[in-house]
Every structure is written in C-alpha cells, then in structure tokens.
Amino acid sequence: MKNLKPQDMGKRTEQLVQLGKLMDLPAPYDQPGMEPPLTVPKDAWKEKHCTTLDGYVGIDTLIRPQTKAEEEQVVNSFLSGLAKIFSDDVNRNFLQPLVLSIKYCAKCNTCSEACHIFKASGGQEIYRPIFRSEVLRKIVKKHLTKSGKMLGSLVGADIDINWETIARLGELAYRCNLCRRCAQACPLGLDNGLLAREIRKIFSQEMGIAPKPLHEKGTMLQLKTGSSTGLTKPAFLDMLEFMEDDIFAKTGKKIKIPVDKKGADILLTHNAGEFMTWPDNPAAFAVLFTEAGLDWTLSSDMIGYDNVNYGLWYDDVQARRVAQEQFKVAKQLGVRRIIIGECGHAHKASAVSMDRITVGEDKIPVESFLPLLWEMVNRKVLKLDPQKNNFPVTLHDPCNVVRMMGVVKPQRQILQAICPQFREMTPHGVNNYCCGGGSGFAIMQSMNFPEFRKQVGSRMKFRQILQAFQGSMDPGTPKYICAPCSNCKGAIRDILEFYHTTEKFNIHYGGLVELVVNALVDIEKPFLEFLA
C-alpha cells in the first residue's frame, strides 16, 4: 500500500506491505546472488493466520476467525485487555511507564533512525517504532478517552477497530526485538519497546494468544517440567556425566561438577539450551570455576537448572511465576549468591526485572558472571596465554546485559587481556544493535518467521559483523564472534548458516568462557573446535 499511515491498519487489504529492497550489506555480500530472494506466504497460512501485515506469521496461535461473532469476540477481548493495562489494580508493575509513553509522544520521529529493523527493512513505514505506538495510541484515544469519543480524528482517534487492526497490531508487536534502542534516542524518554511489550501482554494475559515457542513450549513447559527445553532432572544429570567425560577428553582435566551442594557460595545458573546445543559453554564454566577453586554448585531442582524466563518478553504473570521458582531453588540450597551464566535475558530477568518480587530472607543477591570472570583473569587466578587466541575476535553486546543492566566493561577487559586481535563492532556497548534474536525471535521458528528474522531482524548485526572483519575476510584466517548470550548465539548461528558465512569466510561464533578456556596454558589441544 502506498503512503501507508497508522489508520490503514484497519483496512481490509490482502497485505499492507510487501518487503522489497532491503538495506545493503557490505562486501562481499554486496554482490548479486549472495542472498536468496524473499518469499511470499503460502495460501494455507493466509487462510489460517494473519499474513495481512507484511506476509510473515509470528504468532502461530493467532487464528483467523470464521464467523462475525468470533471476530467480535477477539476485538472485545483485546479492548478488555487494553483497559486492563491502564488499571492500577492489575497492571501496577508497568502503569507509570506505560501512561507516560502513551501520553507524551511529540511525534519527532527520532526513534526511527535508532531502530535496526526499520533501517534493515529499507525504511518500511510499518517498522517505524512510532507506527506501532501510534496505532495503539489511536485505539486508546478512540476507545478509552472522552476526547477521542467526542472529537474523533481531531485528536487522533481515527482508526477502525476490527479484527484486522487487532491481529496486525499483535503481529507488529512481534516485529520489535524490545531492544529499547529507540528509547535511548527519545528526547522525552518514552519507550516504544515497552508499548510493544504491553501489546504482547494484552494478547497473552487477556486473550490467551502468544507464540507457541514462548508460551506453550516456553514458560508453560518450564513450569511443568523444569525447563523450556523439556529437559528433565534425570536427563540433566546424565548430561552432566557426559559433560565430565567430554571435558576430560578435550582438556585432560578430571572434573566433578558439583550439583545441589547445600550452602555453596555460588549457585551458577545456565540457559538450559546451552546443555542441549552448546555444551562446551557450561563445560567451560565448570573448567574455569574448578580451576579458580570457587565454592559453587549447579542445581538439579525443578527450574534450578534453567535460568531462562521467556515471560519477560510477553507475559508478566508467567515471568513472575518462573522467577519465583528460580529464586526458591537458590534459597532452598542456602547459597550466598546466584551467578547468571551466558544468557542475556536471564541476566535482566533475575537481576533487574524481577529484583522487586522478593524481600527479606527470600532475597538472594544476583550477579552477572562477567565481573567474576574478569576478577579471575585480572587477578591471574587462571594461567592464560593470549597467543592461543591470536585470531580476529569481535564482541556482540547482548542488549539485556549492556543497555538494560549496564554491564559493559568487564567483557571488554577480558577480551583485551586474552585476544590480541580483538576489535569492536560499530556501534557497541550500550549503543549496540540487537542480534535480531531478541525478545523471543531466536526461538520463534514457525512458518516463515525465521525468514523475517534472518533477512531483516538480524541484518544490521550481520552488517556489523562483516564490517568488524573487513580486511580479514580471507578464508584462511579463522574469525570469532564472541556472543555471551544463548539467544544471541542462536540468532548469529542462523545468519552464519543462512549466508554460508562460516564455510565461505571461516567466521565462527561462540561464548566468552570458551575463549578463556582456549587460552588456558595447561590445555594442549585447542578448546575451540574450529582451531583443531
């Protein structure tokens, strides 16, 4: 649709936008044929889901209604949830930031330039952070305010509220990584990311609609089995045994991983996805913690072995339930502190977002692993040889660790100490760009959503990666993207596979602790497999 406006969200057209020319990528991906063309949605998806926004389906549980009555039910349910997010009874946790962000937008459009999705899409109107917010604002004006009811379009209450509007808005809430880079740029301190999240909350908490990987196979599965991966306690314990054998094979070190050690100083928690997909990461933690002589433990208790909290992205109630269980595990073990491993959103969930759900004896301090790791490197507790990491290394900053938590320096100090060819991405630190996997995108695999993630969501990150390695693209030189976060790793893995970057240009990815273990003097073989 030409000259698209927020008001058009309610129009009954087949698809509001069709993505075309995306942001250019740097060399060598500036040549034709380096990227497959974008696809169109299948007819079956069009019939069953909402493809009328941009052709992609992010919410696989959002089903197109068959009757007028069903349509009305969805709209009414949304409007009921809309009223609730402004309630000081059920949305106390976000009422103040929400009201401020809804009321004071000056429409200066500064947020657009900060958004990696808007830029990567080639400037598609619907991906402007203000576009989504303005649709929500118009619905709020029309449905909840007297001025909107009396003055209509004069005060911006000019939007049709029908199933298409609501469904598109729901989908659009899943075209934002909640990275909050736009909020950093806002002269009034308003937060489009927060508004996207509030829309997701209405869908989940009121309408019972959320992407399966986040809800049914995410928080619900975690609360039921202990992990969103479905990993059960016996399987977890088996995995640790396997890991001990693997550590011995790789490093020659015989390590007994402590589990459920009562009264330990540290409870180390990992994203359970690490055990399943990147076991070298928890293994590296085990090597380093043992080497440093720390008094630590893992937990095999329900939820204690998985620190993820997908509720953070879409549902306050689920977020709180998961966090409560996780904190309970630490308390029962009687540990002095919780250390969060390489998972960005677990950092934010445990240390920041859920900081105010426990008090008194239930309150166990939460720390990032990064200051501890820097302490170990800086105090030379570990014997390290930086020459073992003498290849180009760049650092991806997980948004939840830097922008949302302010942990910026320790990871750089570590890399500067152990990687002679470390180079920053541009921009970096708190001004970084999201990997494109943030807020659940990394695990949302339904229908054509991965295409959106890989070619639009992660595009800016891919550009940054390529720029960081310009001058070192020779396939004979191994290169490493250090991404100390499971979801970020997942998103980066997918773009490297999609663009065949590893096979063509020898670019690899992984965590930070693996690099530290790789630099250990007393390990003969490289710990990083691509060096072997």
Added chain:
Amino acid sequence: MILLVYIYFSLFIFVFVSLWKALKYAKMPMHSRWELYPVPKETGERAKYGGSYFEDYQWWAKPREVSHVGELKEMLKEMLFIKNLFVNQRPFWWLSYTMHLGIYFLGVWTILLGVGALTEPSGLPSFIYYATLISGSVGALLTALGSIALILRRFTDTTLRKYTTPQEYFNLLFIFAVVITGMMVWVGDPGFNYGRMIMKGLFTFTPFTHGGVLTVHIILLGALLVYIPFTKMSHYVGKYFTFHKVLWENEPNLRGAKIEASVRKALSYQPKTSWSAPHINNKGN
C-alpha cells in the same frame, strides 16, 4: 477587573493542574525496574559509557554510590538544550529548540517584568529595563519563529504529516497566535511598560487599563495556560518522571535497604480483578 480575575484564574489552573498531574504520577504504584543505560547517576566514567554497579564483583556487598551531581547535570542538559534531540535529530532540533528557547526567554521576561513592577516605584534599574527588553523581544521572536517553523515542517514533511493530528497543529498554532498578539501589543509599547503595569495590577489586585489587542492577547494567553496542563504540552511534568522515575531508576532491592519497605508494601497488594486468559488462573495447565 474581569480580566484581572481571569489572569489569576489561568495562572491558578496552570499551576494547580500541573502539580496535580505531577502528584498523580508520583502516587502511581511502584513499577518493575525498567532502567535504561547510560544512567547518569552512576559514578565516574560509568555514567558516560553506560556502566552500572552491576559491573562490580559482589556489587551487593559494596556501598551504593550515587552521583546526584551527574544526574542534575544530565537533567539540565536535557532541560536547557534538549540534548537527546540535538544528538539524534539535528535538523528537527533547530526548529524545536528555537521555540523552546523562546519560551525560556519569555519565562525570564515574565520574572523580569515582576521585578520591574516591584522596583519601578523607586526607579526602574536600567539593567532590569534592558534585560526585560532583550528577553522579551528575543523570546517572542524565537517562539513565533519556532512555532510557525514547526507547523510548516510537520505539514511539508510527508512522514511527520502522517503522525501529526489536527490537535497537534492547533497546539502550535495556539502558541503562535499568543505570541503574535503579544508582538502586536509590543509594537505600540516597545519598552514593555504594559507588562509591568499588568504585573503591578496582579501584585496589588488593582485593575489595569487595556486596549483591544492587549485584551485579545491576555484572553488567548490565559486560555493557553489553562489548556497546556491538560495536553501533552505538559511534558515538562512527564519528562521528569520518564527519566528520573523510569529510565534512571536503578535502585537495587537489597535485604535491609531503604527501598525494601516500599517493595514489601507493593508486594502485599492483592488485586481485585484479574486477567482473563486461561493460564492466568490455572497455573501451569
């Protein structure tokens, strides 16, 4: 006399509703932490590169250090210069800042008119006279220029036009109209004597003489003062909360910390209603 009462009324509404709004935000329930770095009240270099106390090993065992000076500095940069817009969108900043700077000058001018009204009986100091003259004329010109430039920019820029509502044009036009009528009065009284006369009238509750244009100007200005706090032009209130109480609010909830009592109180709240999705009241199923 009616006009005098009208001015008192407008000022009262402006101050009262602004304060009431601030109080409303201040009394809202404690929200979940939602900070965003850089947070200027972090100490030293951290405030610049966006670091926080979480960078300290065993941060929770160390005394909490907060830089109120850093916070104040950043706040002033934002208030006085609209720093974020300057950094992130320079072309728009020129227009917006022109108008805002004009309003700041007019604020100073108002204070100077008050000082002038108080000192006039014993002889108006010349620096007050000239400072009034400069602040008033610069303020009026900048505000008029900025507001009309913003209207034109919004109207001619295809993207901004999509997001600008009629009310938002009206707001800018309203400001422009007030300043233009003020400038029309000023043309007949370049020394702003009428302003000091009104101030004297307000201080002593004495009616003042007023011609047609001045009457129109006062009616419009009063209406604007009444209108502003009810609209998003009251962002002078909202902005304090978005930064200080949301983006820069990173007070950790530690055992025995001052904030713990507030957290305890917030946690004791029992909602009277509930969300409707099936999983909300049916945990884990």
